[in-house]
Amino acid sequence: MARRRRKQRLPQDPVQVTIKSVSHDGKGVCHIDDTTVFIDGALEGEELTFLYTNKRKNVAEGKVHEIIKPSPLRVEPECPHFSICGGCSLQHLAEDQQILLKQGVLLENLKRIGKAEPESVLEPLRGPHWGYRRKARLGVRFVVKKDKMLVGFREKHSNFLAELETCKVLHPDVGLHLRDLSDLILSLSIYNQIPQIEVAYGDEQGAFIIRHLDAFNEADLQKISAYAEKMSLHIYLQPKGPDSITRLYPVEGAEEFKPLSYTLPEHDIVNEFRPTDFTQVNMDINRKMINLALELLAPGPDAKVLDLFCGLGNFTLPLARKVAHVTGVEGSSELVIRAKENALRNGIENADFYAADLFKDFSGMKWAQQKYDCILLDPARSGAKEIVEYLPKFAAHTVVYVSCNPSTLARDSEIMVHENGYKLVKAGVMDMFPHTAHVESIALFVK
DSSP states (O other): OOOOOOOOOOOOOOOOOOOOOOTTSSEEEEEEEEEEEEEEETTTTOEEEEEEEEESSSEEEEEEEEEOOOTTTTTOOOOTTTBSSSOOOOSOOOOHHHHHHHHHHHHHHHHTSSOOOOOOEEOOBOSOOOOOOOOEEEOOOETTTTTTEEOOOOBBSSSSSSSOSOOBBBBHHHHHHHHHHHEEEEESGGGGGGEEEEEEEESSSSEEEEEEESSSOHHHHHHHHEEEEEEEEEEEEEEESSGGOOOOETTTOOOOOOOEEEEEEEGTEEEEEEEEEEOOSSSHHHHHHHEEEEHOOOOOOOEEEEEEEEEETHHHHHHHHHHSSSEESSHHHHHHHHHHHHHHHOOOOOOEEEOOOOTHHHHHHTGGGSOOOOOEEOTTTTHHHHHHHHHGGGGOEEEEEEEEEHHHHHHHHHHHHTTTTEEEEEEEEOOOOSSSOOOOOEEEEEE
């Protein structure tokens, strides 16, 4: 019988240190004997005391106890819940410095992992720092000891939900009304059987998907519908898996139903989407990102372009306004349907869309046997290693890679530069998630 590992007792007294650097996820770094300590809430150059929150053989974690000598870059967090909520980790760092930190993470990854440095660094793309987040998954839990219904994000370093009254980064229609939402849920007969709510906002309309583990009664449904009407929301219910999602309000066929959508005014495009579809959380940055990607690709009017991981046509349709033909490929057949619908709705006839698993052998597909002038990649966090290895067969002279993970971008950049014969011409960051350590980036490769 295996012995139960005894939980290590952590030192209880504050420890004084000087922070030497900041890690990729925004934690202060110092060294005590042979142990590297990552301290949440600490900035480079600060003298402070901290308390251990975790300690292993050569690595430990901690949280700030008292700032003795603050960094000149330290600011007072605007969110009253910053000290407990794990949703944001960089509010204590001046906004101008947050984006420079992310730029440093990108460049360090490219150099260390990718063994490549861009010939020039792009000016960071920046947008609103508050109320920007249009998509989120909110936890829901009734806490008996507090006699409170909590809705929001987890506490730092914990699976417990933080006690939030507001959230300044969420879309204001939900972020400023967390208490109203909590009161609604607490009034329902199955308030303790609702684990999460997914939030999605378009330019003019918002939607909630309520996950519930038991059935609502008729009174519950009336309360939810009344709240939806008051807040101008679409409400969907999800009793089981994603296939079980159905709309509660407005009722099917209602005249007042307006699909979720976002506009790309500079390209005369309106993209409709469903609340379960992937869309960028920060629409201001998304619009700037599209413009930057098209500028870097610089396709001529006769160009033939391939857009991989195209989603519902976020990049594909603006590209179609500028080139002879664009092919979009996406793993989700549902998103391919949405892309085709959006192309038809916007009067775009020079775009084709295909559903394909881009992590498996796709070489036999018609689109994969053609040549392209330009390629755009926008993969998930795992990157696009399989696609990048196949890229030479497309013979494209220009590739733009949009990334939400600098380490996988760096890994794929090594292949692009050292195996595929491309130059890393430009790279830069985009502030898609202000006040968090998330790094969104873009890179230009030229043959």
